[in-house]
Structures are given as structure tokens and as C-alpha cells.
Amino acid sequence: MAAHIAHPGSLILALAGPAAKMRGVGPANPTQDFGPLWILAIALNVINTVIVLYYLVRIWRQQEHPVTGGTAGHP
Amino acid sequence: MEAVLHLFSHRRYQVLGTAWLAWFVNYIDRTKTAALLPLIIASLGMTTRETGQVLFWFFLGYACVQPFAGFFTDLIGPKKMLAVTIGAFSVFTWTMAFVSNWHELALRNLLFGIAQGFEVTAGSRLTATWFPPATRGRAFAFHQTAYTIAPILVPFIVVPIAQITGSWRWSFLVVAFFGLPILAAINRFIVDRPERDPKITRAELDVIFGEAELRRKHGEVTDPARAHRLEELPPGERITPYSEIFANRNVALMFGAGFFFLLASWGLTTWLPTYGVQQLKLPLLVAGSLSSISYLGALCGVLLSGVLSDLVLKTKRTPIWLLGGLLMAATIGWASTFRQGVPIGLAYLAFFIAGFGASWTPTGTLFAPYLAEILTPGAVGRSLGVVVLGGMLGSTVAQPLTAAMVVQTPAGPDFHRAFLMFATCGVLGFLCCAGLIEPRVRRTYLGYLVSGGREGTWQPTSPIPAA
Numbered sequence: 001m002a003a004h005i006a007h008p009g010s011l012i013l014a015l016a017g018p019a020a021k022m023r024g025v026g027p028a029n030p031t032q033d034f035g036p037l038w039i040l041a042i043a044l045n046v047i048n049t050v051i052v053l054y055y056l057v058r059i060w061r062q063q064e065h066p067v068t069g070g071t072a073g074h075p
Numbered sequence: 076m077e078a079v080l081h082l083f084s085h086r087r088y089q090v091l092g093t094a095w096l097a098w099f100v101n102y103i104d105r106t107k108t109a110a111l112l113p114l115i116i117a118s119l120g121m122t123t124r125e126t127g128q129v130l131f132w133f134f135l136g137y138a139c140v141q142p143f144a145g146f147f148t149d150l151i152g153p154k155k156m157l158a159v160t161i162g163a164f165s166v167f168t169w170t171m172a173f174v175s176n177w178h179e180l181a182l183r184n185l186l187f188g189i190a191q192g193f194e195v196t197a198g199s200r201l202t203a204t205w206f207p208p209a210t211r212g213r214a215f216a217f218h219q220t221a222y223t224i225a226p227i228l229v230p231f232i233v234v235p236i237a238q239i240t241g242s243w244r245w246s247f248l249v250v251a252f253f254g255l256p257i258l259a260a261i262n263r264f265i266v267d268r269p270e271r272d273p274k275i276t277r278a279e280l281d282v283i284f285g286e287a288e289l290r291r292k293h294g295e296v297t298d299p300a301r302a303h304r305l306e307e308l309p310p311g312e313r314i315t316p317y318s319e320i321f322a323n324r325n326v327a328l329m330f331g332a333g334f335f336f337l338l339a340s341w342g343l344t345t346w347l348p349t350y351g352v353q354q355l356k357l358p359l360l361v362a363g364s365l366s367s368i369s370y371l372g373a374l375c376g377v378l379l380s381g382v383l384s385d386l387v388l389k390t391k392r393t394p395i396w397l398l399g400g401l402l403m404a405a406t407i408g409w410a411s412t413f414r415q416g417v418p419i420g421l422a423y424l425a426f427f428i429a430g431f432g433a434s435w436t437p438t439g440t441l442f443a444p445y446l447a448e449i450l451t452p453g454a455v456g457r458s459l460g461v462v463v464l465g466g467m468l469g470s471t472v473a474q475p476l477t478a479a480m481v482v483q484t485p486a487g488p489d490f491h492r493a494f495l496m497f498a499t500c501g502v503l504g505f506l507c508c509a510g511l512i513e514p515r516v517r518r519t520y521l522g523y524l525v526s527g528g529r530e531g532t533w534q535p536t537s538p539i540p541a542a
Binding site: 029044059064 | 114117118119120152154155158159162165166169172173174175176234237238240241242243244248251252254255258259261262266267268270271272273293295309
């Protein structure tokens with residue numbers, strides 16, 4: 001598959017050279033990869049999910065109806 | 076600047092701007108994983124076959140939901156659908172940061188594909204509903220610029236984050252937050268239909284629907300397939316039974332055109348850098364830029380298509396697609412003759428035009444205005460689901476078909492046959508478009524030209540509302 005080669009992101013890596021290529025790789029185990037920042041990563045995800053759920057519930061509960069009998073109420 | 080602020084004081088432009096952001100985020104979603112793949116592959120120790128699987132599952136999820144995406148959009152409304160896809164983007168993006176093997180990555184890509192597959196029908200339906208036919212082409216062209224800009228910008232966001240933090244996982248954690256302001260914008264700016272928006276002015280409603288249409292219709296049946304009388308419908312809609320949506324030659328031809336055009340354009344842009352390195356013997360950096368130049372051509376093509384369709388062609392849509400198919404076929408056919416030593420300027424020109432032509436297709440631009448005009452804005456979701464399904468099937472088979480067409484020669488891989496296949500797809504897509512009814516002239520556009528500009532007799536099964 002060549003999709004990742006096709007992407008301009010690969011070009012930045014190519015430009016940066018072999019040393020930079022290794023930067024950003026990290027271990028396969030996410031706990032090891034995040035290291036001492038593991039708690040921060042989890043906290044960010046909890047905040048993110050709570051905000052997403054807040055907006056989804058808010059939007060889901062909205063009801064739309066024609067404004068005052070069609071369009072008569074529009075200024 | 077003042078003109079832009081004035082423009083965005085109109086509700087329809089606020090809706091369009093929010094739909095654009097949602098579509099942009101949808102493409103951030105697709106391209107961020109691709110941009111970070113070299114790092115993810117090294118981190119998770121993935122083989123080429125496993126990488127292929129990970130990419131394949133996204134397309135599979137995306138294609139599978141298309142038959143339902145339109146129904147759900149029309150059923151629950153584009154606002155809620157858009158909010159669900161952006162919410163899913165935010166949540167699934169951070170889960171990507173916690174994968175530890177390729178199986179988990181493939182599963183999350185499948186879920187991504189399913190969630191993102193619902194966005195295009197929602198954004199398209201909003202644009203079709205909120206804009207009058209006279210400016211719908213330009214509005215939708217602007218909406219479509221998102222899919223050309225995102226692939227250009229995303230690597231410059233996600234790769235530096237990975238490099239600075241030392242892990243690709245932080246890129247996903249940061250990008251997950253991009254969905255939140257868009258959810259806030261959806262909550263604040265989007266209303267499913269103009270006449271249901273308490274903030275819209277009467278003057279803007281007149282621009283969108285016309286005075287006569289507003290006086291005539293006050294209905295609340297938003298599904299045009301369920302209405303029995305014209306008066307039951309809201310302004311801008313006409314009765315459109317299911318038979319007219321699905322047993323429709325135009326929708327079937329757009330399905331075919333979508334299949335051929337996306338097979339060619341995805342096959343081309345994915346394999347261009349490999350072709351550049353292996354056949355033209357270009358350095359990786361230059362070969363990779365062939366893809367970028369193709370996206371740049373698509374950006375210019377999308378922008379120009381709306382202006383041409385609305386202003387020069389007086390809201391005709393199909394001539395743009397006919398030109399696009401021919402342009403794409405001719406340029407890729409020409410590029411199939413390129414060999415090592417071809418001037419790089421010539422290669423850039425060819426792939427810029429190829430990208431430009433590929434954007435002038437029923438899966439690149441103007442598809443929402445066309446479906447709104449051949450059917451009705453309220454049926455854009457369902458009919459577009461069929462068209463996008465054709466396109467996604469083409470995208471899915473593009474990779475293995477292209478690989479099978481590459482011939483191994485003593486001088487290295489030869490892409491001549493693959494390029495001829497793409498050019499043939501351009502011709503087949505053109506033929507599909509040639510059979511499409513152009514609603515403004517009530518016959519096919521080629522028939523209109525051959526008859527010396529005489530309008531035809533095509534009519535929808537129920538009357539079209541006055542513009």
C-alpha cells in the first residue's frame with residue numbers, strides 16, 4: 001500500500017532525515033509511551049468526552065418548528 | 076474584510092461556514108492517520124499487508140453506511156447527523172492514541188469510516204436547502220474546497236506535534252479537541268431548514284425561496300416522499316416519491332460516474348509518488364509533490380466550477396462534469412507516455428490539470444445542487460447516499476486494480492497500463508454524465524447542443540416549485 005507514501009506528511013519526514021524519522025515513533029504500549037504523562041492523557045480524554053456528550057445531548061433535545069405559522073413572524 | 080463580515084451576517088452563510096468546518100474536520104480525520112502512518116507503522120511494527128488492512132477497513136466502513144446515511148440524515152435532520160459525526164470524530168480520535176497493535180487500529184478505522192460516512196449527506200443537504208438555485212453552485216463549490224485544503228494543511232499540524240512531543244499519540248490527543256469548537260458552532264448556527272430559524276429575516280427567506288413560494292407553502296412534512304399534497308411541504312420542496320429517487324436513471328448514472336471517477340482519482344493520487352520514484356526516477360520529495368500539485372489543481376477546479384456553473388452556464392451543472400471527464404481522460408492519457416527524463420514542469424502541469432479535471436466530476440463538485448434540482452433538496456440525503464456508495468466502491472477497488480496493472484520490466488515497474496485504465500475510467504465517467512438529464516434544458520446537455528439549443532420535454536413526476 002502506498003497511501004502513506006502518497007501523503008505530504010511523509011515528505012516532511014523525508015526532509016527531516018533519518019534521525020528525525022525516529023522522533024515521534026515511541027513504544028507500542030501506550031502506557032509506556034505516555035510515561036509519567038499517562039494521567040494527563042486520560043484527564044484530557046475525559047474532558048473531551050464530557051464536552052462532546054454535553055453538546056450532543058443539548059443538540060439532540062432541540063426541536064425545530066416553522067416560526068409562528070410558517071414565515072409570518074419573521075421581521 | 077467588511078464585505079466578508081457582512082456576508083456572514085446572513086444566516087445561510089453561517090450555516091455554510093459551519094458545514095465547511097465539519098467537512099474540513101472530516102478530511103482532517105482521514106488524512107491525519109495517513110500522515111502519521113510512517114510513525115505508527117514503526118511504533119506498532121506493522122507489515123505492509125497489515126497497513127493495507129488498516130486503510131481498507133476505513134473505506135469498507137465508509138462505503139457500507141452510504142445506503143443508510145441518506146435515510147438517517149433525512150429522518151433525524153442534518154443538524155443532529157452533523158453533530159453525531161463530529162462527536163464521533165472527537166471521541167474516536169483520542170481512542171487512536173491508545174492503540175497497541177494493528178488489530179485495534181483497524182477496528183478504530185472501521186468505526187471512523189462508519190461515523191464519517193454520515194457527514195457528506197448532512198453537509199450537502201444543508202447547502203442544497205439553504206441556498207437558492209442561482210447561488211447554490213458557488214456555495215457548494217466553497218463547501219467542497221474543504222476536501223482539497225485539508226490534505227494540504229494537515230501534515231503541517233500533526234507531524235510537528237509528533238516530532239515535538241516525541242510520540243505520534245499526542246497528535247491524536249490534540250486533534251481530538253478540534254471537534255469541540257465545531258460542535259459549538261453546530262449548536263449555535265445550524266438549523267435544518269431556513270423557515271424554521273427564528274433568527275432569519277424575511278428578506279433572506281425571500282432570497283432563498285422567492286416570495287410566491289413562501290406565500291404558497293407553510294407545510295411541516297419535511298420528507299418529500301411522505302407528502303401527498305404540495306401544501307403539506309415547506310417552501311422549496313416538491314413531492315418526490317421513493318420511486319422517483321431510487322428508480323431514477325440520473326441517480327443510477329451518477330452511481331456509475333462516481334465509481335469510475337473515484338477509481339481513477341484515488342488510484343492516481345495514491346500511486347503518483349510511487350510512480351514518480353519508480354518510473355520517472357525522481358527523488359522522493361519531488362515525486363511526492365506530484366500528489367500535492369494534483370490536490371492544488373482540485374482546489375482551483377472546485378472553486379472555478381461553482382462560478383462557471385452559476386454565472387456562465389446559468390445554473391447548468393452537467394456541462395462541468397462532461398468537460399471534467401474529458402479533461403481528466405486526455406491528461407492522464409498524455410501522462411501515460413511520460414518516461415524517465417520528462418521535464419518536471421511538464422509532469423507538474425499534467426497532474427495539476429488531471430487533479431483539476433478530477434474535481435469537475437459528480438463526486439467532486441456540484442452534486443448536491445444537481446440532486447436538489449433534478450429531485451428536491453429534501454431528497455438530497457438519500458439520493459447522494461447512492462452516488463457516494465458508487466464512488467466508495469470505486470475507491471476500494473482502485474488500489475488492488477492499480478497494483479495489478481503495473482508491469483514489471485527490466486528497467487523497473489511500468490505504470491503505462493495503469494494510467495490507461497485511469498484514462499478509460501475518465502471516458503466511461505464522461506459517458507455516464509452524457510446520459511444525465513440537465514434540468515435547466517430538460518434534456519441531456521449533449522442533446523441540447525446537437526439540437527441547436529432547443530429545450531427538451533423532460534419533466535419530474537411532480538411540479539417544481541417556483542424559484
